[in-house]
Amino acid sequence: MRIALDTNVIVSALATRGLCADLFQAVLAEHELVVGETVLAELRSVLHRKLRLPDATVDALDAFLRRQAVIVAAEATRSPDSATGADAAVLAEAAGGSAEVLVTGDQGLLNMPDAQVRVVSPRQLWDVLRRAR
DSSP, X not given: OEEEEOHHHXXXXXXXXXXXXXXXXXXXHHSEEEEEHXXXXXXXXXXXXXXXXXXXXXXXXXXXXXXHEEEEOGGGSOOOTTOOHHHHHHHHHHHHTTOSEEEOOOXXXXXXXXXXXXXEOHHHHHHHHHHTO
């Protein structure tokens, strides 16, 4: 399955143990990760600003994701009319990368009625992946 992860899911996976970390590992090991340039830019900002990680660590994480994922630019696709700003770009990138699902904790994305990609929470995807085993 092609799975797009939003910034908040990746940050949680990198910063804490738990569901998002387990989900991130499962996606890397068993699926195809899709990450957009918007998510990568947001991720760099959050890792610097909130987690105060050094430049070398942020660069290494960015390089790792670029090696492991299908990287997509937002310009390639159109987002739903109800999406704005970063949400629109994240949705467009997920669709442009042919992701089957976008995983996020963002309520705006989770409640978007016209998203061109199925949007689920980390728990929802975890439950789907575990049932498929």
